Amino acid sequence: MRRVFGAKKNNDPPPSIQDASDKITKRGDSVEEKIKKLDFELSKYKEQIKRTRPGPAQEAVKARAMRVLKQKRMYEGQRDMLYNQTFNLDQVQFATEGIKDAQQTMSALKSANKELKGVMKTVNIQDIDNLQDEMMDLMDVSNEIQETLGRSYNVPDDLDEDELMGELDALEADMGDETEADGVPSYLQPDKEPDLDAELNLPSAPAGHTAPGRSNAQTEDELGLPAVPRASLRG
Numbered sequence: 069m070r071r072v073f074g075a076k077k078n079n080d081p082p083p084s085i086q087d088a089s090d091k092i093t094k095r096g097d098s099v100e101e102k103i104k105k106l107d108f109e110l111s112k113y114k115e116q117i118k119r120t121r122p123g124p125a126q127e128a129v130k131a132r133a134m135r136v137l138k139q140k141r142m143y144e145g146q147r148d149m150l151y152n153q154t155f156n157l158d159q160v161q162f163a164t165e166g167i168k169d170a171q172q173t174m175s176a177l178k179s180a181n182k183e184l185k186g187v188m189k190t191v192n193i194q195d196i197d198n199l200q201d202e203m204m205d206l207m208d209v210s211n212e213i214q215e216t217l218g219r220s221y222n223v224p225d226d227l228d229e230d231e232l233m234g235e236l237d238a239l240e241a242d243m244g245d246e247t248e249a250d251g252v253p254s255y256l257q258p259d260k261e262p263d264l265d266a267e268l269n270l271p272s273a274p275a276g277h278t279a280p281g282r283s284n285a286q287t288e289d290e291l292g293l294p295a296v297p298r299a300s301l302r303g
Contacts, residue, residue, distance in 0.1 A: 085164065088157055089157040089158060092153050092157065095150055096147055096151055096154065099146050099147045099150065103140055103144060106137075106140040110133060110136055110137060113132060113133035113136065114133070116129045117130060117133070
């Protein structure tokens with residue numbers, strides 16, 4: 069029947085490296101548990117050998133202990149072999165993942181290279197240079213405009229700076245002398261009223277003579293008014 073219809077093919081996917089590593093690790097753990105049980109039996113036989121006297125009984129215990137020890141050695145060899153297989157699978161898995169990462173990196177670099185080439189086709193280095201030259205020219209023109217608008221009016225161009233500095237120093241010296249003389253600069257002192265009599269050269273008024281027996285002093289009454297002479301009151 070198989071020759072006529074053919075045998076059914078096994079379509080199950082092959083196990084992955086991670087599945088194989090997990091399975092071997094599980095077997096190694098099982099062997100490790102058996103080794104621990106054998107260690108426990110060996111410890112009991114060791115105590116029995118210490119308690120028994122030399123003779124047939126002690127030799128029998130030693131024979132059982134020797135059998136358990138051989139089983140332990142066998143299981144330890146299997147455990148080491150399984151752990152070596154797990155280590156090899158881990159190395160293979162690490163190498164496989166590294167190759168996959170390299171493939172993804174190469175794919176990303178190819179895509180970025182293609183995109184960069186497409187962008188570079190739209191950019192002309194000559195256009196960038198021309199744009200930079202135009203911007204520099206515009207900045208120069210802008211600076212010239214600012215300088216022109218910032219000029220002062222009615223200022224001659226042929227002024228001697230040394231001469232101006234000399235005048236400034238002389239002015240500061242004059243101001244210092246005036247300040248030392250009066251304590252206040254002349255331009256801050258109040259204006260003095262001119263003496264008109266001195267300017268017109270007018271003669272001074274004659275001094276009056278007081279008659280003998282008469283006094284220029286005039287008395288005042290209680291209210292501060294000029295006192296009336298007594299002779300006027302009698303008349």
